[in-house]
Amino acid sequence: MKVNFHHFGLAGLLLIGVAGLTAQRPAADKGLKDYYQQYFPIGVAVSTQALKNPAETALILQQFNSLTPENDMKMGPIHPEENRYNWGPADAIVDFAQGHKLRVRGHNLCWHEQTPKWLFKNADGSQVSKEVLLKRLHDHIDAVVKRYKGKIYAWDVVNEAIADNPNEFLRNSDWYKICGEDFIAEAFRYAHAADPQAVLFYNDYNTERPEKMERIYKLLKKLKDAHVPIDAVGLQGHWSLVEPTEQELRTTIERFGSLGLKVQVTELDVSVYPWEKDRRARRPDESDAYTPEMQQKQTAQYKLFFKVFRDEAKYMTGITFWNISDHYSWLDTYPVAGRKNHPLLFDENFKPKPAYYEVVKF
Numbered sequence: 001m002k003v004n005f006h007h008f009g010l011a012g013l014l015l016i017g018v019a020g021l022t023a024q025r026p027a028a029d030k031g032l033k034d035y036y037q038q039y040f041p042i043g044v045a046v047s048t049q050a051l052k053n054p055a056e057t058a059l060i061l062q063q064f065n066s067l068t069p070e071n072d073m074k075m076g077p078i079h080p081e082e083n084r085y086n087w088g089p090a091d092a093i094v095d096f097a098q099g100h101k102l103r104v105r106g107h108n109l110c111w112h113e114q115t116p117k118w119l120f121k122n123a124d125g126s127q128v129s130k131e132v133l134l135k136r137l138h139d140h141i142d143a144v145v146k147r148y149k150g151k152i153y154a155w156d157v158v159n160e161a162i163a164d165n166p167n168e169f170l171r172n173s174d175w176y177k178i179c180g181e182d183f184i185a186e187a188f189r190y191a192h193a194a195d196p197q198a199v200l201f202y203n204d205y206n207t208e209r210p211e212k213m214e215r216i217y218k219l220l221k222k223l224k225d226a227h228v229p230i231d232a233v234g235l236q237g238h239w240s241l242v243e244p245t246e247q248e249l250r251t252t253i254e255r256f257g258s259l260g261l262k263v264q265v266t267e268l269d270v271s272v273y274p275w276e277k278d279r280r281a282r283r284p285d286e287s288d289a290y291t292p293e294m295q296q297k298q299t300a301q302y303k304l305f306f307k308v309f310r311d312e313a314k315y316m317t318g319i320t321f322w323n324i325s326d327h328y329s330w331l332d333t334y335p336v337a338g339r340k341n342h343p344l345l346f347d348e349n350f351k352p353k354p355a356y357y358e359v360v361k362f
């Protein structure tokens with residue numbers, strides 16, 4: 001019998017070639033969640049609209065294992081009238097997550113923004129009393145947390161209660177004006193009563209700026225000392241090419257961790273513009289350009305931040321990005337309307353940016 005060595009040899013060579021290629025390249029379906037499997041879940045903020053777009057759902061399922069509803073669980077959207085809840089969009093996100101075995105972080109239960117019109121007013125238009133407002137807060141938290149009990153593992157219970165002004169402690173919101181600081185502890189108690197298993201967070205921005213960090217620490221310590229059921233703190237992580245520094249970030253994580261709280265980054269993006277809360281109008285010299293310098297600096301920032309997260313892994317229980325890709329970011333319209341930003345790890349065509357490769361290289 002004549003063996004055709006020629007063909008055998010060719011097939012063998014082909015086999016070796018294919019094996020070599022797969023060894024060098026990560027599997028096509030490997031994503032952030034897989035690289036970070038030993039560390040913590042990697043999440044992303046989503047809308048129901050994104051979950052209807054096949055390009056976006058493919059990217060979500062490849063890269064992430066946790067979801068946060070970007071807007072649909074906030075009090076205004078989910079509870080538009082006192083006796084009416086709008087569950088549809090929130091349910092759709094939770095159903096999608098359940099169907100694909102993704103975790104869900106609930107966002108959020110008590111915030112000064114995106115509140116429904118009826119919340120702070122009596123039927124006659126006058127301001128509600130503290131007693132009435134706390135009862136409304138209780139009923140809201142009880143209904144929302146119980147509906148998703150066992151499906152949502154963590155809640156941002158109170159969002160952004162610290163004032164921007166360094167000379168003030170708590171933000172002078174309607175919550176604070178009507179209830180004083182009690183609404184904070186009460187919100188945690190209501191959430192804990194509704195779902196004792198849920199991991200309860202205080203969540204805020206600019207948490208790494210030393211002065212604001214100290215005020216947040218003071219609030220968290222007060223809550224811990226009073227045995228309020230708080231488990232963790234969320235650093236929103238709306239950062240930029242110029243902040244935070246490595247030291248600020250490490251100090252913040254370790255300081256909050258020292259209170260026995262877990263830490264997550266809950267809304268990560270790295271703006272190509274500096275932080276400016278109050279400007280709305282675009283300047284004539286501003287373009288939408290994503291310059292090579294911006295890209296380089298952003299890549300270095302992402303690389304640094306994830307190195308710190310890995311180093312501080314004993315405190316960290318999750319990292320969530322605020323939006324999926326540069327195709328759409330809330331920073332395209334905030335704070336400056338109509339100025340394109342490029343803050344995420346995937347570009348406008350859903351392709352990984354250089355920063356992505358640095359984040360998964362360790």
Ligand code: XIL
Pocket residue numbers: 070071159236267330
């Ligand atoms: C933002 C959403 O991304 C926008 O779509 C919405 O218009 C405003 O809120 N801190 C938070 C998030 O806790 O809820 C905010 O989300 C971004 C800042």
